[in-house]
Amino acid sequence: MISFSPLCQLNGGCMGCCGYGFISVEKIKEAVAENTTEFQQANPQAEDDFLQFRNRRPAMDLRHGVCRNLIEENGCVLCPLHPARHGKDLRMGHCDTDYFCKTAKTFANWSPEKQQQFVDFIKRKELDNITYSLQMDKGMLLREFERNVPPNI
């Protein structure tokens, strides 16, 4: 079991597991833009403000299949409830924080050399963060990499 994956932070942030039944890249972008506007209007400062923002809708009340907490800041798609921001996980009780996609779980068992090769492989693709997220969660990048990686690594 893992509790962290560097893959979740790559490529401007991964949001592949921040939703369910995504409709299209355009609809995902639309949802993130609307979430970001709501977040900016709420302008949370204290922990209670962030929780109030989080609780404005039930967890499974998604927007075009996207979690309503997912926002964009400085070109990165991120969760403002994440422990990286607070030192405390404000997603607890609202989101399945133990979930990691197959790619992240497989990556965690690789050698450092193979992990670096996968990171380099992703960088060479120059994907936008939404396409990266979808391909990550669907295991497409993992499958493509595994098809091409030398068997001795």
Ligand code: SF4
């Ligand atoms: S889809 Fe995988 S890599 Fe992306 S955020 Fe979720 S666990 Fe991390």
